[in-house]
Each structure stands twice: as structure tokens, then as C-alpha cells.
Amino acid sequence: MSELSELYQQVILDHNKKPRNFRKLETANHSAEGYNPLCGDQLTVYLHLEDDAVREISFEGSGCAISKAAASMMTQAVKGKSKHEAEQLFTEFHRMVTGELDEENTQNALGNLKIFSGVREFPVRIKCASLAWHTMHAALNNQELVSTE
Amino acid sequence: MATIEKSLTEEKEQAATWDVERIRADFPVLRQTVNGKPLVYLDNAASSQVPQVVIERGSMYLEQEHSNIHRGVHYLSQKATTAYEGARETVKRFINARGSKECIFVRGATEGINLVMHGYGRKFISAEDEIIISAMEHHANIVPWQMLCEEKGARLRVIPMNDAGELLLDEYEGLLNERTKLVAVNHVSNALGTINPIKAMIESAHKYGVPVLIDGAQSAPHMIVDVQDLDCDFYAFSGHKMFAPTGSGVVYGKARLLEQMNPFQGGGDMIKSVTFEKTTFADLPNKFEAGTPAIASQIGLGAAIDYLNSIGREQAAAYEHELLRYATERLSGIEGVRIIGTAREKASVLSFVIDEIHAHDIGTILDQEGIAVRAGHHCAQPVMQRFNVPATARASFAFYNTKEEVDVLANTIEKVIEIFS
Ligand SMILES: Cc1ncc(COP(=O)(O)O)c(C=O)c1O
Numbered sequence: 001m002s003e004l005s006e007l008y009q010q011v012i013l014d015h016n017k018k019p020r021n022f023r024k025l026e027t028a029n030h031s032a033e034g035y036n037p038l039c040g041d042q043l044t045v046y047l048h049l050e051d052d053a054v055r056e057i058s059f060e061g062s063g064c065a066i067s068k069a070a071a072s073m074m075t076q077a078v079k080g081k082s083k084h085e086a087e088q089l090f091t092e093f094h095r096m097v098t099g100e101l102d103e104e105n106t107q108n109a110l111g112n113l114k115i116f117s118g119v120r121e122f123p124v125r126i127k128c129a130s131l132a133w134h135t136m137h138a139a140l141n142n143q144e145l146v147s148t149e
Numbered sequence: 150m151a152t153i154e155k156s157l158t159e160e161k162e163q164a165a166t167w168d169v170e171r172i173r174a175d176f177p178v179l180r181q182t183v184n185g186k187p188l189v190y191l192d193n194a195a196s197s198q199v200p201q202v203v204i205e206r207g208s209m210y211l212e213q214e215h216s217n218i219h220r221g222v223h224y225l226s227q228k229a230t231t232a233y234e235g236a237r238e239t240v241k242r243f244i245n246a247r248g249s250k251e252c253i254f255v256r257g258a259t260e261g262i263n264l265v266m267h268g269y270g271r272k273f274i275s276a277e278d279e280i281i282i283s284a285m286e287h288h289a290n291i292v293p294w295q296m297l298c299e300e301k302g303a304r305l306r307v308i309p310m311n312d313a314g315e316l317l318l319d320e321y322e323g324l325l326n327e328r329t330k331l332v333a334v335n336h337v338s339n340a341l342g343t344i345n346p347i348k349a350m351i352e353s354a355h356k357y358g359v360p361v362l363i364d365g366a367q368s369a370p371h372m373i374v375d376v377q378d379l380d381c382d383f384y385a386f387s388g389h390k391m392f393a394p395t396g397s398g399v400v401y402g403k404a405r406l407l408e409q410m411n412p413f414q415g416g417g418d419m420i421k422s423v424t425f426e427k428t429t430f431a432d433l434p435n436k437f438e439a440g441t442p443a444i445a446s447q448i449g450l451g452a453a454i455d456y457l458n459s460i461g462r463e464q465a466a467a468y469e470h471e472l473l474r475y476a477t478e479r480l481s482g483i484e485g486v487r488i489i490g491t492a493r494e495k496a497s498v499l500s501f502v503i504d505e506i507h508a509h510d511i512g513t514i515l516d517q518e519g520i521a522v523r524a525g526h527h528c529a530q531p532v533m534q535r536f537n538v539p540a541t542a543r544a545s546f547a548f549y550n551t552k553e554e555v556d557v558l559a560n561t562i563e564k565v566i567e568i569f570s
Pocket residue numbers: 194195256257258259260287289290335337338339364366367387528
């Protein structure tokens with residue numbers, strides 16, 4: 001079960017149980033809804049953007065442990081970042097879970113998000129991990145609905 | 150009560166004599182390991198596995214008979230045509246149709262239902278008419294009717310179900326009326342396992358002169374089906390759920406109805422004569438089989454039916470029922486597991502949820518132990534909404550599964566709960 005314990009690390013299980021920034025954001029000026037038709041995972045990401053920076057971010061929705069934990073940690077990682085930095089993090093995260101980025105040996109800003117690298121051993125779960133990120137990206141760019149299909 | 154107990158004992162006796170190891174040897178795919186563990190294949194309701202004899206029949210066709218059917222005067226074309234039409238005869242006997250021309254070969258249940266929607270629905274259903282389906286249908290038996298209602302201004306009515314996943318038959322009787330033009334229900338629900346009392350339902354519909362389409366995708370593989378006894382007007386099923394290759398399937402229709410219907414697709418083989426002014430359609434079944442069909446797959450379906458007959462369909466069903474009973478008992482004994490679909494009459498399907506754990510996490514962890522289950526909405530989103538769950542995990546059984554495999558499933562579910570505790 002070693003790949004499995006890579007995937008379901010304590011941190012991920014903890015964020016699944018107690019997701020951070022898990023609420024509707026009343027002050028949001030950007031939001032988007034993400035949907036994974038394969039799993040039925042569904043979430044909304046709320047952003048409060050000011051001077052091109054993410055002042056506040058939150059999410060709501062339902063999904064598996066991977067998608068919920070990824071959303072929870074995404075909000076922590078992106079909060080306070082500039083729009084450009086958030087986009088860059090999105091790209092790095094996406095490249096890591098799809099196996100295009102060697103997160104250990106290249107310069108990146110992923111930090112504790114690296115615990116999601118185990119997802120790449122589970123091809124059908126990659127979309128779970130990246131759903132919140134795609135949705136955040138859509139909210140930043142004023143798209144309202146994304147689907148991972 | 151006494152009779153129920155007696156039949157249960159009988160069933161147990163039948164199940165006890167089932168030589169599952171011998172049966173398993175017929176299925177090459179079952180011999181492999183997944184993630185270092187023996188494969189435990191419990192996703193039979195999605196697609197079942199193919200026995201060696203069916204594989205061999207398919208390769209024999211490709212090696213010795215491959216050619217286009219109904220078209221050539223040459224030797225091979227005649228051999229291919231004979232084999233293809235032979236499979237149709239086998240299907241006819243399998244469902245006890247009056248004639249083999251009533252058995253239309255299609256790509257699967259979905260295409261069969263769409264054929265009836267286009268051929269029957271678009272011709273005979275108009276504005277203000279009503280179509281009755283049930284709350285436990287697969288999307289394949291919802292969406293085509295919705296599309297038709299949209300096009301025609303007709304109305305879709307839905308038979309509700311109780312918390313066990315049983316249709317409310319009084320409500321059904323109440324929905325039937327002079328405007329009803331079609332009833333379309335599944336025989337066995339793929340999401341819940343419920344066996345619906347379709348014979349009585351068909352009888353009720355016929356009192357109003359309403360034809361009934363049965364989605365038999367989940368019943369054909371696991372039950373004895375007699376379309377004359379049921380008196381259903383249409384019955385659709387898929388080969389890949391009954392030990393045959395993908396691309397094979399059947400929609401049965403009463404000849405009288407099929408003759409009145411519009412064709413489904415236009416093209417070669419479905420015509421008698423074509424001029425630019427007018428086309429005369431072919432007789433049944435060719436009228437509904439435009440273009441070159443999945444010849445090898447349909448021949449494979451015939452071989453799969455021969456296989457089922459050879460192992461004994463009743464004994465297979467009794468064994469599967471005993472497996473389902475055992476699995477239900479094992480899983481209900483695990484704290485935190487809730488079974489979705491607890492109808493009195495069930496076949497082969499065990500859907501469940503675990504408190505606070507999403508079905509996809511369950512599916513991933515089971516897969517690591519070599520266990521294949523389906524996790525998701527099972528193409529039945531309204532069923533998920535009815536039970537207020539985002540998704541379920543579903544174990545579905547075939548006669549080659551074992552009690553030991555059920556034990557592996559139950560033990561791994563306990564492990565899942567431990568990981569998330
Ligand atoms: C009850 C039911 N109806 C219809 C279908 C559709 O079958 P197919 O995809 O083979 O056309 C399925 C298969 O999932 C099913 O379980």
C-alpha cells in the first residue's frame with residue numbers, strides 16, 4: 001500500500017476532514033464553478049481580487065478527499081498572491097500532477113503542495129487534484145464554468 | 150413464508166454444487182494479477198468478462214469467415230451470413246421470441262432504445278402525449294425520451310420509488326391514462342439492483358393499449374427472459390454485459406410494431422429498391438440494420454448464449470443470488486457502510502456508501518488491492534439525487550465470482566475505513 005499512503009497522506013486526510021476557507025465569500029468579486037462529470041465532483045471558488053492580488057479566497061462544494069484537500073490547500077497557497085503568481089502556481093501544480101515537472105529537482109514555488117505529487121501514479125485521480133486549480137484559474141479569468149471533460 | 154424458506158434452501162443447495170473453479174478456468178482475463186494482487190472483478194454490471202469459447206469463436210470468424218454479409222454470392226460471404234443469421238436464431242431462442250426477424254441487432258441497449266425512440270416514438274407520439282419512465286432508469290432510458298418529448302411537446306412522467314428502491318406501483322397505475330403512449334422501464338436497475346415486477350406492469354399498460362419497452366441490459370445476463378410470457382413490446386440488451394464482445398446487442402420488438410415503425414438509419418442493406426424518387430424498405434429485420442454491422446461481435450453474442458446454456462442459466466442465477474445474499478450480509482455487518490438499494494427482489498448489484506468517505510476514494514483504495522468496482526453515479530444521476538448521495542461504490546457479481554472474493558472486498562472496505570478514521 002505504499003503508493004496509496006503517498007496518495008492519502010495525513011495532511012491530505014486532515015484537509016479533507018477539516019477543509020480550510022470552506023465557505024461562501026460575501027465580498028467575492030470573481031467566482032467560478034468547477035465540475036468533474038466523471039465523478040460528480042462539484043465546487044465553486046470565490047475570489048476577492050484587489051489591485052491584481054488575491055485578497056481573499058474560499059471554496060464550497062462536494063467531492064472526494066483528493067479534490068477537497070486540493071481545494072483547501074489551493075486556497076491557502078493562493079491567498080495574498082498576485083494574479084500572476086497564482087497563475088504560475090496553477091501551471092506548476094498542473095505540470096507536477098501530470099508528471100511534466102520534476103518538483104524535487106527544479107526551481108518552483110510549490111512548497112507543501114508537493115504532497116500531491118503522488119497523484120500522478122493514479123491517472124484517473126489527476127482531475128480530482130486539479131479541479132480546484134482549474135476553477136481558480138477560470139475565476140481569475142472571468143470564466144464562469146469549467147468542466148474537466 | 151414456508152415456501153420462501155424452502156426456495157431459499159433449494160437455492161443454497163444449487164449454489165453449493167456450483168463448481169466455480171471450473172467456471173473461472175473458462176475466463177482467461179481472471180487469471181491476472183493487478184497491483185500484485187489477484188484480480189477481483191466486481192464490475193460486471195458495467196461490462197462482464199468473455200469466456201475462451203467466445204474469444205475462439207470470434208477469432209475463428211476472423212481467420213476463416215470474415216466477409217461482408219448479405220452481399221456476396223461468393224463462398225466467404227455466405228459463410229459469414231450463415232454465422233451472423235445463426236446468431237440471430239440463437240438470440241431468438243434465448244429470449245423466446247416468436248420469430249428471429251423480431252430480433253434486431255444493434256450496438257447495445259442504448260442503440261436499441263434509440264431505435265425505438267426514432268422508429269416508434271417519432272412516428273406515433275405527438276404533442277400532449279405522455280411517456281412513462283421510472284425513477285431508477287439509466288440515462289440511456291431517460292435522455293432519448295426527453296429528447297423526444299422536447300421535439301414533440303410530449304410529457305415525461307416518472308414512476309417514483311420508496312427508500313428501499315422499489316417502484317410505487319399504485320403511483321404507476323395512477324400515471325397511466327388515455328394520453329399515455331409508451332412505458333419504458335428497466336427490468337433490473339443497474340444502480341440499485343432492484344428487479345421490477347415488469348410482467349404486472351406490462352399487463353397494466355396493455356389495459357390502456359400502451360406498448361412497453363423493457364431495458365433489459367441488466368436482466369438478460371442474469372435471469373431467464375421470455376418475451377412472449379412477459380408480453381413486452383420491446384426488449385433491449387447489450388452483449389458486452391453478458392459475456393460477449395462490445396458492439397453486440399439486440400432490440401426485440403413485436404413484428405406487428407416493427408413493421409409499422411419508421412426505419413432507424415438509412416443506408417445499405419435496409420432497402421428493397423432505391424431510385425432518386427423513392428426507396429422501398431427491406432423486410433424485417435434488415436429494415437433496421439442499415440450498413441455493415443458488428444458481424445464478429447454479434448456472432449460472439451451467439452457463442453456467449455451457447456456458453457450460458459451449457460453451464461446452466463438457472464444454476465448460474467441461483468449461485469449469483471447466493472453471492473449477493475452473502476455480500477449483503479458481510480457488508481451490512483461493517484459499521485459505517487450503508488447499502489443503497491434494499492429491495493426485496495434484487496439481482497447481482499450491491500451499491501453502497503460509507504459515512505464521510507467519497508466513493509472515488511473507496512474505488513481507488515479497492516483498486517490498489519486488485520478489486521474492480523464502479524464508483525460514481527452509474528449513469529443514473531436521478532437515482533443519486535433520490536437517495537441524496539453524490540455517488541456510490543458498486544460491486545456487481547457474475548457466476549464466476551466467489552465468496553472468497555466477497556471476503557477480500559469486505560476486508561478491504563474495513564481497511565478503507567481505517568485509513569480515513
Ligand atoms: C440498465 C441499463 N440500461 C442501459 C445501459 C446502456 O448499455 P450500453 O452502454 O451497453 O448501451 C446500461 C449499461 O450501463 C444499463 O445498466
